[in-house]
Amino acid sequence: MTRLTGGLIDRNAPLNFTFNGKAYKGFQGDTLASALLGNGVQLMGRSFKYHRPRGVVAAGSEEPNAMVELRTGARQEPNTRATVAELFDGLTARSQNHIGPLHRDFLAVNDLLSPFFAAGFYYKTFMWPKAFWEKLYEPMIRKAAGLGSLSMLPDPDDYDKGFLHCDLLIVGAGAAGLAAALTAGRAGADVILADEDFALGGRLMSESDALDGANAMDWVASAKAELESLPNVRIMTRTTVFGVYDHGIFGAVERVSDHLAVPGDKVRQTLWRITAKRTVLAAGATERHIPFADNDRPGVMLAGAMRAYANRWAVSPVKRDGDAIAIFTNGDDGHRTAMDLIARGAKVLGVIDAREAAPRFGDYEVFAGSTVTGTKGRLGLTSIEVTRNGRSEWHSVGALGVAGGWNPNVHLASHHRGRPVWNDDLLAFVPSPDGPKGLIPAGAAAGKGGTAEALTDGMKAAITALSEIGVAASEIALPKAENMPSEQAAFWHVPGTKRAWVDFQNDVTVKDIALAHKENMKPVEHLKRWTTLGMATDQGKTSNISALAVMAELTGKSIPETGTTIFRPPYTGVSLAVLGGGDTGPLFRPRRLTPTHHWAEAQGAAFVEVGQWMRAQYFPRTGETTWRQTVDREVLAVRSGVGLCDVTTLGKVDVQGADAGEFLNRMYSNMMGALKVGMVRYGLMLREDGHAYDDGTCAQMAEDHYVVTTTTANAGLVYRQMEFAHQCLWPELDVQLISTTDAWAQIAVVGPKSRELLTRIVDGFDLSNEAFPFMACSELTICNGLRARLFRISFSGELAYEIAVPARYGHALMQRLMEQGADLGATPYGTEALAVLRIEKGHAAGAELNGQTTAQMLGLGKMVSAKKDSIGAVMSRREGMAAEKRRLVGFKPLEAQTQVMAGSHLFTQGEAQTMTSDQGWVTSSCYSPHLESYIALGFLKNGAERMGEVLIAANPLEGKELKVEVVSAHFVDPEGGRLRD
Amino acid sequence: MLIPHPLLGLRDSQEFTYLGDANLMHRPDATAENAEAQFCDYVFQRENPAGVHRELWFHEQGDRSWLVVTRDTTTHEILGAELASNVKLGAAE
Numbered sequence A: 001m002t003r004l005t006g007g008l009i010d011r012n013a014p015l016n017f018t019f020n021g022k023a024y025k026g027f028q029g030d031t032l033a034s035a036l037l038g039n040g041v042q043l044m045g046r047s048f049k050y051h052r053p054r055g056v057v058a059a060g061s062e063e064p065n066a067m068v069e070l071r072t073g074a075r076q077e078p079n080t081r082a083t084v085a086e087l088f089d090g091l092t093a094r095s096q097n098h099i100g101p102l103h104r105d106f107l108a109v110n111d112l113l114s115p116f117f118a119a120g121f122y123y124k125t126f127m128w129p130k131a132f133w134e135k136l137y138e139p140m141i142r143k144a145a146g147l148g149s150l151s152m153l154p155d156p157d158d159y160d161k162g163f164l165h166c167d168l169l170i171v172g173a174g175a176a177g178l179a180a181a182l183t184a185g186r187a188g189a190d191v192i193l194a195d196e197d198f199a200l201g202g203r204l205m206s207e208s209d210a211l212d213g214a215n216a217m218d219w220v221a222s223a224k225a226e227l228e229s230l231p232n233v234r235i236m237t238r239t240t241v242f243g244v245y246d247h248g249i250f251g252a253v254e255r256v257s258d259h260l261a262v263p264g265d266k267v268r269q270t271l272w273r274i275t276a277k278r279t280v281l282a283a284g285a286t287e288r289h290i291p292f293a294d295n296d297r298p299g300v301m302l303a304g305a306m307r308a309y310a311n312r313w314a315v316s317p318v319k320r321d322g323d324a325i326a327i328f329t330n331g332d333d334g335h336r337t338a339m340d341l342i343a344r345g346a347k348v349l350g351v352i353d354a355r356e357a358a359p360r361f362g363d364y365e366v367f368a369g370s371t372v373t374g375t376k377g378r379l380g381l382t383s384i385e386v387t388r389n390g391r392s393e394w395h396s397v398g399a400l401g402v403a404g405g406w407n408p409n410v411h412l413a414s415h416h417r418g419r420p421v422w423n424d425d426l427l428a429f430v431p432s433p434d435g436p437k438g439l440i441p442a443g444a445a446a447g448k449g450g451t452a453e454a455l456t457d458g459m460k461a462a463i464t465a466l467s468e469i470g471v472a473a474s475e476i477a478l479p480k481a482e483n484m485p486s487e488q489a490a491f492w493h494v495p496g497t498k499r500a501w502v503d504f505q506n507d508v509t510v511k512d513i514a515l516a517h518k519e520n521m522k523p524v525e526h527l528k529r530w531t532t533l534g535m536a537t538d539q540g541k542t543s544n545i546s547a548l549a550v551m552a553e554l555t556g557k558s559i560p561e562t563g564t565t566i567f568r569p570p571y572t573g574v575s576l577a578v579l580g581g582g583d584t585g586p587l588f589r590p591r592r593l594t595p596t597h598h599w600a601e602a603q604g605a606a607f608v609e610v611g612q613w614m615r616a617q618y619f620p621r622t623g624e625t626t627w628r629q630t631v632d633r634e635v636l637a638v639r640s641g642v643g644l645c646d647v648t649t650l651g652k653v654d655v656q657g658a659d660a661g662e663f664l665n666r667m668y669s670n671m672m673g674a675l676k677v678g679m680v681r682y683g684l685m686l687r688e689d690g691h692a693y694d695d696g697t698c699a700q701m702a703e704d705h706y707v708v709t710t711t712t713a714n715a716g717l718v719y720r721q722m723e724f725a726h727q728c729l730w731p732e733l734d735v736q737l738i739s740t741t742d743a744w745a746q747i748a749v750v751g752p753k754s755r756e757l758l759t760r761i762v763d764g765f766d767l768s769n770e771a772f773p774f775m776a777c778s779e780l781t782i783c784n785g786l787r788a789r790l791f792r793i794s795f796s797g798e799l800a801y802e803i804a805v806p807a808r809y810g811h812a813l814m815q816r817l818m819e820q821g822a823d824l825g826a827t828p829y830g831t832e833a834l835a836v837l838r839i840e841k842g843h844a845a846g847a848e849l850n851g852q853t854t855a856q857m858l859g860l861g862k863m864v865s866a867k868k869d870s871i872g873a874v875m876s877r878r879e880g881m882a883a884e885k886r887r888l889v890g891f892k893p894l895e896a897q898t899q900v901m902a903g904s905h906l907f908t909q910g911e912a913q914t915m916t917s918d919q920g921w922v923t924s925s926c927y928s929p930h931l932e933s934y935i936a937l938g939f940l941k942n943g944a945e946r947m948g949e950v951l952i953a954a955n956p957l958e959g960k961e962l963k964v965e966v967v968s969a970h971f972v973d974p975e976g977g978r979l980r981d
Numbered sequence B: 001m002l003i004p005h006p007l008l009g010l011r012d013s014q015e016f017t018y019l020g021d022a023n024l025m026h027r028p029d030a031t032a033e034n035a036e037a038q039f040c041d042y043v044f045q046r047e048n049p050a051g052v053h054r055e056l057w058f059h060e061q062g063d064r065s066w067l068v069v070t071r072d073t074t075t076h077e078i079l080g081a082e083l084a085s086n087v088k089l090g091a092a093e
Helices: A032-038 A106-112 A121-125 A132-144 A175-186 A216-229 A303-311 A333-343 A451-468 A510-518 A524-531 A544-555 A576-580 A597-602 A627-640 A660-667 A715-729 A754-759 A807-820 A831-841 B035-044 B084-092
Strands: A010-019 A022-028 A043-046 A053-055 A067-070 A077-081 A091-095 A159-171 A191-194 A233-236 A239-245 A249-254 A269-281 A285-287 A300-302 A325-329 A348-353 A366-368 A371-376 A383-388 A391-396 A399-403 A406-408 A421-423 A428-430 A439-441 A501-503 A606-610 A613-618 A643-646 A651-656 A680-686 A692-702 A705-710 A736-739 A744-750 A777-782 A786-791 A800-806 A886-893 A905-908 A920-928 A933-941 A950-955 A960-967 B002-005 B009-012 B017-021 B052-058 B066-072 B078-083
Touching: A010 A032, A022 A032, A032 A303, A043 A067, A043 A091, A159 A175, A159 A451, A159 A576, A175 A191, A175 A216, A175 A233, A175 A269, A175 A451, A191 A239, A191 A269, A216 A233, A239 A269, A269 A451, A269 A576, A285 A303, A300 A303, A303 A325, A303 A333, A303 A399, A325 A333, A325 A371, A333 A348, A333 A399, A366 A383, A371 A391, A406 A428, A439 A451, A501 A510, A501 A544, A510 A524, A510 A544, A524 A544, A597 A613, A597 A807, A613 A627, A613 A831, A627 A643, A627 A831, A627 A920, A643 A807, A643 A831, A651 A660, A651 A715, A660 A705, A660 A715, A692 A715, A692 A777, A692 A786, A705 A715, A715 A736, A715 B052, A715 B066, A715 B084, A744 A754, A744 A807, A754 A800, A800 A807, A831 A920, A831 A933, A886 A920, A886 A950, B002 B066, B002 B078, B066 B084, B078 B084
Parallel strands: A010 A091, A159 A191, A159 A269, A191 A233, A269 A439, A300 A399, A325 A348, A325 A399, A348 A366
Antiparallel strands: A010 A022, A043 A053, A067 A077, A067 A091, A239 A249, A249 A269, A285 A406, A371 A383, A383 A391, A421 A428, A606 A613, A643 A744, A651 A705, A651 A736, A680 A692, A692 A705, A744 A800, A777 A786, A786 A800, A886 A933, A886 A960, A905 A920, A905 A950, A920 A933, A950 A960, B002 B009, B017 B052, B052 B066, B066 B078
16 A cells, blocks of 8 residues: 555545456545555556556546546446546456556567557558458457457446536636636626536645645635535536537536446436536646656656645555655646655655756755656666766656646637647647637636636636626635746757657657658648547647647747647547437437327237338238238238228328418419319429429318328428428418328228228218219218318229328227228228338339429329429429430339339340440339239339330349339229229 | 527527528529529529528427528627518518
8 A cells, every 4th residue: 555644535435446356445535546556556557559558647537548447247438547437336447458467468569569660650551462451451450459348238327418508607626617616606697617526626636735824625615615505506526528619508528427336316427518608717737748768657657646646645656655756847846746745755756857957845856957868667667767967877766757847728718729829938838819709718727827826817717707798796805825836947858769758548759750750741730640649538638739849849940830739529538328318229219109009009010110200011910921911911901991091190281371372382383272172182392493392182171271291201391391481482471381290190091991981980971972072171070079181082092081080089080990890891001001002003102202303204294383383393394304204104024923123223125234225213112912913113214105115124233133014103993993983 | 509589589509400591582583584594593503601691590399480590600600590581571572
């Protein structure tokens, strides 16, 4: 154990956990990283490319090295950072990206081969021979690449999404964030205070600075208590604001139960969409390191992280108590770590300060004007080489803290292409003033990292933000704080011939940057892609600026001239599960059930998804072994007796108003205005470009009232188009539209005995052919008083009706029809039989109305009235459209029992099968039990004049072809006598 | 994005479907001599400005109003929204 005294851990709450199968103990308040360090574990993982042994580098979400897999079974989660994984009792964690045990990774051979893995090696190595890419290189790279592994089991947890609105969103609950929250909270503004950590305080938890002469955490506790008491303030811990979107919308992930062994009845994570009028970005700063030779050994870490481990988690980063710790710094900040370590009783070798005029703040050795030029220790640091003026000496140490200065966390401020601005005093990029509108950076994120200045800046940012939205906020009494010395030198890396790592996770070294420079990959965008710098899971948080500085040195330009780096969302990784927000499996999209769904289910129907609808596909009966048997039976039953089909899913639009007829005249290509009350007309809609769009029926219920139907697939789109025409084109017309698709259950009653069946349920309504002929419609009552609508329309070519009742009576109506029709052989049928019936009759459906066909092609050219304007009419008369000679025809295979595949293309016998000789294609096909043959529909060049011709239907996909005879598309009752009887 | 619906206040853009250029409201006269050419322009030609753009949005998950929304395509800033029917009727007056 290398625990120190104090810290923000609860020593009365010990927790058990395992790492790579070995049991350890930690405390409530630990992260996995702090607990491992507390147990003397430095080695936590392997690097991505060279498989170098690695330890923890940071103490927060910027961690590049300590990537672990958490949990087991379906909850196994790869690539989590040990530095932000909250410890819980029973946590199991494993290191990743190695073959064999962590301390003897077989893939470490890559490190020996590193000369072959230089910058751009993917582009250079795997180019030849070409065929090897797919067969060898890519599979090999894929196997070697990636860090953790997936469980390959479905995620058992729930995820959610939610929406929040506020006056002021404060990102980060450190000194600046808390001051902003108190200021805005007391002013009565609606405030959301979000922090990725599980506790409030930010960097205050990791420092030893006093506030008002007392422990800073006392002030944090009182601030927290006050904020919690304010109803207008919402505190969201474990919540990462990961992205800025348009109009002040922020994406955030709340890790609701990641810190629990199992979520229980809670969701695992919630995706929040926060709409904020103003935002204070108080996201703090991230420390950078100083590349030097062999700087990647476990035990080498950021000095600020070392300070955090000592102050917050009371752990020393060494493997054994008593091992010395050294600090390598280019500024005053490194000295703070030495001071805090000494104060907590750790053994400090001294501070190696690159500056000649290095200060001394306490009782420790200072190696002024010195640098670290080498390290030893295969699996953990054992000694460092300190060089001054070319003279080197080795020192035995167990850990080295590196302090290279702090980079403000400008990420969110750059999400709207706000380019960070270089600040020469701070030696860092600060947020751009052209960042997202309404976002004000404050505190360390704005380059004001001293505690006193951060507190003041947070308060001022809140006042400014609120004044912009008309909320008056006053200055608050802030605790007395100091700004610690923060002088630093522009010292970016230690020159040398050995490898010095810049990006730890992706193994990018100073040499790689030099090579990229030599190969003219100088712009930072090229540098990134050539070397993979900044492409690791930390997205360059610890490496980008150092790399930029190295490139600047090589090009002889200043850092801002060399370039800058902007960040894209997300700030840290966001799981796909939470982005899905629980929309998985049956919840993936809404499922619409027809009014007879449960009835059909009880009949044992098979269902098919049609858009969002679940429709009965067919109704198998005992003894039927294939779906074809069932469908054949259903089709024959319809044509010989009576069949019942729920057609509720067809879109219904209620059109009312004095100008309803005129409006429909403009929507449909054929004349609708001249319809008579009580009659229905088939209608064809075109798109404005002249192509066929949708078809349906138009029933005139009253002078000023029509009921229009659409296809199932286009129900929403046609309604939208009608509203467009009404509101955007002709708002002067007196017409009102409403979709009534879900309001009415509609059942098709089809077949020669349909009239007889309906007679048994209508309330004395005269169904005779004279009183209610083909294409008649009427309102009526059925079953002793239930209001209904009856339409005599036919999709199958049989005598047929569609009867509509309020949706809640659909189930009962189906039951009544089945009871009343039992002796007539009433047979329910599904979408399969519906399709067979319409193909037999030659009715166009989705396969024919696919957006690429015209009224002429469908044989409906005469429906486009020349007497009036309607949507698409003008364009449908364009020369090319009018000259279209392909026509919808039917096909019969010469061998009746051979299926014609829809999608087959048609060719003249004996001709080459090429694009130019193509004669058309097959759109729909089915087995017709009526004709005892397969049949098909399709479009054929000059189709109307080619009856009787035998063509080849080719299906090159399956290497099949067969001979088909061109026939009329109307296989059944072409004269239409049946539906008119 | 948020769209300031003239009747319903700020609404999330997720409630809307997008159509495009508000010039689609100016359907040509089918009886004009060069109607076909006008319709070709109407159907196929669009300005694609980097900057202020007037465009049609349909409040499909809401009150089913068509709106003319003025948006800066470079910043997504929404500068205003009007009921399309009012715009059309105003233009006709």
